[in-house]
Amino acid sequence: MSGIIExxxxxxxxxxxxVVLKDICFxxxxxxxxxxxxxxxxxxxxLLNLMSGALKPRSGIITIDAAPIESYSAQRLAAxxxxxxxxxxxxxxxxxxxxxxxxxxxxxxAAGFESQADRDIVKAALELTDTAAFASRPLTSLSSxxxxxxxxxxxxxxxxxxLLLDEPTSFLDLKHQVGIYDLxxxxxxxxxxxxxxxxxxxxxxxxxxxxxLLLGTDNFHRHGPANEVLSAEQIKDVFDVQIxxxxxxxxxxxxxxxxxxxxxRQINAKTGEFST
Amino acid sequence: xxxxxxxxxxxPKKLIVTTGLALGVLIIVMVACSLIGSEDISLRxxxxxxxxAPGANPDHEILVRVRLPRIILACLVGAALACSGVVFQALLxxxxxxxxxxxxxxxxxxxAIIAVVGGLNWTLWGRSPVAVFxxxxxxxxxxxxxxxxxxxxxxHTTGLLLAGVVVNAFFSAVIMFLTSIAKSEQVxxxxxxxxxxxxxxxxxxxxxxxxxxxxxxxxxxxISPQLNALSFGAEDAKSMGVNIVKTRTTAFAxxxxxxxxxxxxxxxxxxxxxxxxxxxxLVFGSDHRLTVPLSGIIGAxxxxxxxxxxxxxxxxxxxxxxxxxxxxxxxxxxxxLVKHSRKIxxxx
Numbered sequence: 227m228s229g230i231i232e233x234x235x236x237x238x239x240x241x242x243x244x245v246v247l248k249d250i251c252f253x254x255x256x257x258x259x260x261x262x263x264x265x266x267x268x269x270x271x272x273l274l275n276l277m278s279g280a281l282k283p284r285s286g287i288i289t290i291d292a293a294p295i296e297s298y299s300a301q302r303l304a305a306x307x308x309x310x311x312x313x314x315x316x317x318x319x320x321x322x323x324x325x326x327x328x329x330x331x332x333x334x335x336a337a338g339f340e341s342q343a344d345r346d347i348v349k350a351a352l353e354l355t356d357t358a359a360f361a362s363r364p365l366t367s368l369s370s371x372x373x374x375x376x377x378x379x380x381x382x383x384x385x386x387x388x389l390l391l392d393e394p395t396s397f398l399d400l401k402h403q404v405g406i407y408d409l410x411x412x413x414x415x416x417x418x419x420x421x422x423x424x425x426x427x428x429x430x431x432x433x434x435x436x437x438x439l440l441l442g443t444d445n446f447h448r449h450g451p452a453n454e455v456l457s458a459e460q461i462k463d464v465f466d467v468q469i470x471x472x473x474x475x476x477x478x479x480x481x482x483x484x485x486x487x488x489x490x491r492q493i494n495a496k497t498g499e500f501s502t
Numbered sequence: 503x504x505x506x507x508x509x510x511x512x513x514p515k516k517l518i519v520t521t522g523l524a525l526g527v528l529i530i531v532m533v534a535c536s537l538i539g540s541e542d543i544s545l546r547x548x549x550x551x552x553x554x555a556p557g558a559n560p561d562h563e564i565l566v567r568v569r570l571p572r573i574i575l576a577c578l579v580g581a582a583l584a585c586s587g588v589v590f591q592a593l594l595x596x597x598x599x600x601x602x603x604x605x606x607x608x609x610x611x612x613x614a615i616i617a618v619v620g621g622l623n624w625t626l627w628g629r630s631p632v633a634v635f636x637x638x639x640x641x642x643x644x645x646x647x648x649x650x651x652x653x654x655x656x657x658h659t660t661g662l663l664l665a666g667v668v669v670n671a672f673f674s675a676v677i678m679f680l681t682s683i684a685k686s687e688q689v690x691x692x693x694x695x696x697x698x699x700x701x702x703x704x705x706x707x708x709x710x711x712x713x714x715x716x717x718x719x720x721x722x723x724x725i726s727p728q729l730n731a732l733s734f735g736a737e738d739a740k741s742m743g744v745n746i747v748k749t750r751t752t753a754f755a756x757x758x759x760x761x762x763x764x765x766x767x768x769x770x771x772x773x774x775x776x777x778x779x780x781x782x783x784l785v786f787g788s789d790h791r792l793t794v795p796l797s798g799i800i801g802a803x804x805x806x807x808x809x810x811x812x813x814x815x816x817x818x819x820x821x822x823x824x825x826x827x828x829x830x831x832x833x834x835x836x837x838x839l840v841k842h843s844r845k846i847x848x849x850x
């Protein structure tokens with residue numbers, strides 16, 4: 227197993243007794259798109275925070291480019307890994323361009339100003355994310371979808387090979403959800419980025435991701451190709467919910483069905499198939 | 503494709519021109535205010551015979567020995583308070599933060615009142631015990647709050663703020679206790695000090711203070727890009743590659759240090775450190791590369807004008823300058839707030 231990110235025997239808990247993650251092992255090959263999926267409380271965001279160096283593992287090791295994550299300084303780690311967190315808004319009103327430019331902060335000259343190269347990188351990130359049109363507007367005047375693109379632009383402007391995202395589409399409507407995933411997929415395919423996204427949207431993960439890591443609340447984890455890991459049976463077990471599985475062309479989709487849902491009784495509890 | 507917004511980013515030229523203009527205004531204000539006072543003096547008369555024997559040129563004596571030292575002091579204190587206000591607001595990610603929020607005011611006040619009640623009357627390098635104790639009290643308290651804040655979690659801003667509030671409340675209670683047992687003339691001088699008051703200072707003290715404050719502001723300017731990133735929170739700043747421990751420690755130490763100098767020179771002058779940073783942000787935007795130097799200069803202008811009012815409005819008597827800063831600063835800030843409120847984020 228080898229990859230640009232490697233996680234070996236990782237365990238973590240917030241207090242001495244709690245175990246959020248136990249013996250997690252997986253590797254993310256360079257240039258792949260990994261979805262981290264699992265129910266609330268399974269430790270998805272915790273895992274992402276460990277992979278970004280914001281938290282320290284209790285045991286086990288995470289390597290980025292074969293070097294342990296603790297061996298990186300903040301600046302060197304930022305050159306490898308960029309992070310998009312859920313909705314973070316500054317207290318003061320920065321414009322979109324100012325926000326994206328902050329990704330270049332470690333490279334500013336002694337007088338505190340960016341170089342022409344930095345400006346070109348920022349411009350490219352603005353254009354790739356379709357945020358150039360409103361780049362002079364203050365961040366606070368944007369919709370959530372626009373703001374999420376700005377934070378992805380800022381992450382891209384770090385020019386790092388790895389992009390970590392924590393629920394990038396959680397507050398977005400259908401069009402913007404698809405827009406964000408298209409944007410990420412384009413960054414993967416055109417720029418060769420390695421992308422790791424925590425998500426609740428299993429269908430988008432099936433459509434866009436190469437690999438998936440499924441985390442359960444009982445320290446269960448499984449890693450592999452997205453279409454194998456995100457199977458109806460496994461999702462049903464891990465999320466403890468009835469699932470209807472369907473297929474349209476190449477795309478698989480999974481639909482949860484609650485106890486009182488109209489079609490609940492017509493779904494085969496084992497295979498997730500529809501029967502009349 | 504051209505991206506228009508790229509041209510609106512801060513360029514070195516804009517920074518230099520803007521700060522240069524602000525400095526020009528500051529110098530004009532200083533000269534104008536040095537000519538205003540209970541005695542009418544003329545600049546020409548004051549400068550014409552500057553080399554003559556002491557006492558021969560009263561205009562010169564008043565300008566150099568009375569007005570200038572006080573105006574320079576007002577510059578120093580105004581610049582220090584406004585700059586450290588900017589920094590504390592960014593570090594604590596709280597628009598209500600000011601230089602006194604982490605207990606500097608009560609610590610300095612406690613130091614001052616201990617010196618007064620203790621009846622100390624020695625001097626240290628020409629400084630009164632009140633100033634020395636206030637300085638020590640200010641720095642000691644900030645260190646205490648920082649230490650308690652660290653115990654609540656590494657750079658947890660809420661913990662730090664709460665520690666500041668609690669220490670402030672505790673020391674204020676001690677101040678009230680000492681005031682209630684003090685003699686009445688001691689109480690009067692303490693209250694005057696607590697209101698914030700300017701007096702003529704030695705040039706030596708002024709030059710040392712100026713060196714520290716200007717050096718501090720320059721150092722803050724060099725970490726201002728990191729302060730921008732920190733406005734998004736420590737985690738975001740860290741993942742953008744900012745060394746947050748170094749940035750926060752440096753910014754905190756410098757802001758606390760220049761505030762302690764200001765407080766030991768002139769007592770507790772309120773409002774400058776809260777209002778000037780916001781006024782600057784409302785007009786010039788949030789980029790700390792601009793707000794740090796501009797807040798310093800505009801804070802200096804503001805306090806020079808306020809102090810000139812304080813010493814002329816009921817001349818020959820004088821008001822504590824803290825009264826003027828609040829009475830003048832409040833309405834000015836409200837006008838700015840209403841006019842430009844669309845520009846800043848925290849109002850949403």
